Amino acid sequence: MDNAAHSRFTIQQRLLSNSDHIQPSVPTSKLEAAVKKMSQQAAQDEFQMKELESQLSHSLSNFRAIDSIFKELSTSITRNSKRADRALNSQIPDIESTLDESVENLSQLAETLPQIQSQVKDIRLVYDSGREKAQSLIMDLTWLNTSFYERWRRTIFTPTAPVSGRWKALMRLLFAISFFLCCTVVWIGLRGAYRAYRHKLVWGERLMS
Known part of the structure; x- marks a missing residue:
């Protein structure tokens, strides 16, 4: 900006010095127009220089911001690289040992799994047998707590009585014999x-006759 003002001042001095040597026949209006035109050109050059200076300042600030971002990225990459190296040197061996232990445990489980399945099957059979016995015992207790008439009726007339088939046949035969005898007596x-x-x-009739 100082250079433009200095150049404009120098141009005006030259024009003034040249105007002293100009013949009186040259009109002053042309001289003033030329001075005005050169002043406008100098002002335009000054404006362009200011605009260029502003662009350079903006570009410089952008460059500084980009440089700061690059530095942060470089620092972050270095930090992450150190962490990765630390994990590679410390955590990966632990992970490998844990995987080896897991594989060994799985192998042991694969060996003992058939035995466990057999034991579970035996336990299930025992459980089913115990449940059936418990149900049978409950039915027997319920049958014993039933009245004699109800037991007699269910044994003869229904198939749900918890007694043997021989006992049912005998009771039905006795009932048939008893029924036949009763019918005969009646x-x-x-x-x-x-x-x-x-x-x-x-x-x-004989007495009446």
Whole structure:
């Protein structure tokens, strides 16, 4: 900016010194127009120099920001590289040892798994057997707590009684025999009563006659 002002001042001095040697026939209006034009050109040059200075300042600030970012990235990369080296030297051996232990444990489990499955199967069989026995015991206790008439009815007329088939057949046979005997006795009684009634009726008719 100082250089532009100095150059403009120098141009004006030259024009003034040249105007002293100009003949009186040259009009002053042209001289003033030339001075004005040169002043405008100098002002335009000064404005362009200011704009160029502003652009240079902005570019310099951008360059500084980019340089700062590059430095931060370089520091971060260096730090991460050190961490990776530290992990490579310390953590990876631990991970490998842990993996070896896990593989060994899995091998042992693979060897003992058939035995465990066999034991689980035996336990399941024992559990099922115990459950069946418990259910049978509950049914027996329920059957024993049932009244005699209910047990007798279920044994003869229903298939759900918890007794053997031989006992059911025997009870049904005894019931059939008892029923037959009862029917026979009733039939004989009714027949005797009918005969007595007829005999009484006959004797009554005879007495009336």
